Amino acid sequence: MHIAILTFDGYNELDSIVALGILHRVKRPGWRVSLACPTPTVTSMNGVVLQAQATLADANAADAVIVGSGIKTREIAQDATILGALKLDPSRQLIGAQCSGTLLLAKLGLLGQGADRLPACTDLITRPWVQEAGVEVLNQPFFARGNVATAGGCLASQYLAAWLIARLVGGDEGEREAHSALHYVAPVGEKDDYVARALGHVRPYLPATAHTVPA
Amino acid sequence: MHIAILTFDGYNELDSIVALGILHRVKRPGWRVSLACPTPTVTSMNGVVLQAQATLADANAADAVIVGSGIKTREIAQDATILGALKLDPSRQLIGAQCSGTLLLAKLGLLGQGADRLPACTDLITRPWVQEAGVEVLNQPFFARGNVATAGGCLASQYLAAWLIARLVGGDEGEREAHSALHYVAPVGEKDDYVARALGHVRPYLPATAHTVPA
Numbered sequence: 075m076h077i078a079i080l081t082f083d084g085y086n087e088l089d090s091i092v093a094l095g096i097l098h099r100v101k102r103p104g105w106r107v108s109l110a111c112p113t114p115t116v117t118s119m120n121g122v123v124l125q126a127q128a129t130l131a132d133a134n135a136a137d138a139v140i141v142g143s144g145i146k147t148r149e150i151a152q153d154a155t156i157l158g159a160l161k162l163d164p165s166r167q168l169i170g171a172q173c174s175g176t177l178l179l180a181k182l183g184l185l186g187q188g189a190d191r192l193p194a195c196t197d198l199i200t201r202p203w204v205q206e207a208g209v210e211v212l213n214q215p216f217f218a219r220g221n222v223a224t225a226g227g228c229l230a231s232q233y234l235a236a237w238l239i240a241r242l243v244g245g246d247e248g249e250r251e252a253h254s255a256l257h258y259v260a261p262v263g264e265k266d267d268y269v270a271r272a273l274g275h276v277r278p279y280l281p282a283t284a285h286t287v288p289a
Numbered sequence: 290m291h292i293a294i295l296t297f298d299g300y301n302e303l304d305s306i307v308a309l310g311i312l313h314r315v316k317r318p319g320w321r322v323s324l325a326c327p328t329p330t331v332t333s334m335n336g337v338v339l340q341a342q343a344t345l346a347d348a349n350a351a352d353a354v355i356v357g358s359g360i361k362t363r364e365i366a367q368d369a370t371i372l373g374a375l376k377l378d379p380s381r382q383l384i385g386a387q388c389s390g391t392l393l394l395a396k397l398g399l400l401g402q403g404a405d406r407l408p409a410c411t412d413l414i415t416r417p418w419v420q421e422a423g424v425e426v427l428n429q430p431f432f433a434r435g436n437v438a439t440a441g442g443c444l445a446s447q448y449l450a451a452w453l454i455a456r457l458v459g460g461d462e463g464e465r466e467a468h469s470a471l472h473y474v475a476p477v478g479e480k481d482d483y484v485a486r487a488l489g490h491v492r493p494y495l496p497a498t499a500h501t502v503p504a
Binding site: 120262264265 | 301302303310313340430431440443444473478479486
């Protein structure tokens with residue numbers, strides 16, 4: 075099971091790394107989480123240079139993809155090379171977008187069209203740009219329909235990560251894994267509150283019967 | 290104003306990066322936040338390689354230092370080269386430790402001695418090691434006395450960052466800056482709750498009169 079976190083130059087550190095840390099709490103054979111980047115290294119909005127762990131092609135083949143956020147997303151959403159290299163497909167992948175990553179989802183047509191277009195979450199700064207792309211922006215931290223989810227506000231990345239764990243592992247076991255991962259990262263003395271809040275955001279979007287990602 | 294985040298091989302991504310992202314929300318002349326490492330690159334507990342932005346010597350000269358956490362802290366706490374290179378001094382610096390970073394603070398003697406020894410926060414895994422070092426571990430996410438603070442649980446790093454901003458900027462302005470930084474990173478739709486909870490943890494440890502770090 076490979077989860078790729080798309081991370082571009084200008085990336086917001088929290089938006090890529092919080093999800094990465096939580097997703098890595100799952101210790102299952104074949105479970106892999108990677109930072110997928112268009113270049114061997116990327117530099118964050120605050121100058122943090124990190125090494126790519128996967129390519130955009132790897133992300134295209136992943137079981138799940140998180141589209142990270144950053145200060146250059148509006149440029150990336152007009153970059154034909156990057157857009158052309160991304161072949162994401164919610165019929166065979168779980169797709170999540172964090173903050174300005176939602177703008178990229180809209181540009182890639184992954185939020186659907188017309189009356190079937192999904193409403194979405196994003197951060198307060200990206201909000202007008204996502205609206206301009208014709209998407210209804212929700213005043214909530216997390217929303218999902220089918221295999222596509224969006225989250226707004228850096229720390230909402232914990233909800234996106236929890237949804238991915240619950241969906242990818244599947245069923246009651248998936249929710250237990252999400253609970254365990256959230257419990258680990260939550261502040262001491264308020265772990266139960268953190269877990270309950272996060273699962274409260276995610277649970278309404280988990281399928282009642284089949285939690286597993288379609289083959 | 291330089292805040293150095295000590296980040297070693299085996300580092301926990303959330304523990305270094307969440308604080309970094311929040312601290313970078315402060316946009317003031319001379320405000321600088323860096324990842325301070327013993328080597329030019331460090332590799333996280335989950336294989337994330339990032340480039341150092343400062344040295345341990347830079348951290349010794351910083352206005353504030355966060356001791357990050359990771360899976361190798363127990364080894365580092367016995368590494369004479371690293372311990373010898375660290376010259377942290379709470380009489381001229383704000384010092385914060387995150388999770389297993391608290392163990393390093395204890396080994397460096399920065400939690401005080403005997404009856405004056407500070408109680409501290411740490412994560413649930415490091416807890417017995419900190420207790421073995423003779424420190425009372427609190428069942429809460431954040432504690433500070435004077436210029437030394439500790440936080441337990443990855444996401445408690447937001448409280449440590451808020452305390453540093455409030456103290457370094459000082460006074461009502463410091464609390465406003467902390468509020469603004471927390472508000473930015475909090476999930477959409479629950480920003481006020483997040484900010485209130487975080488400031489609720491930090492405010493009891495802010496000086497009533499002089500919020501500024503001693504010269």
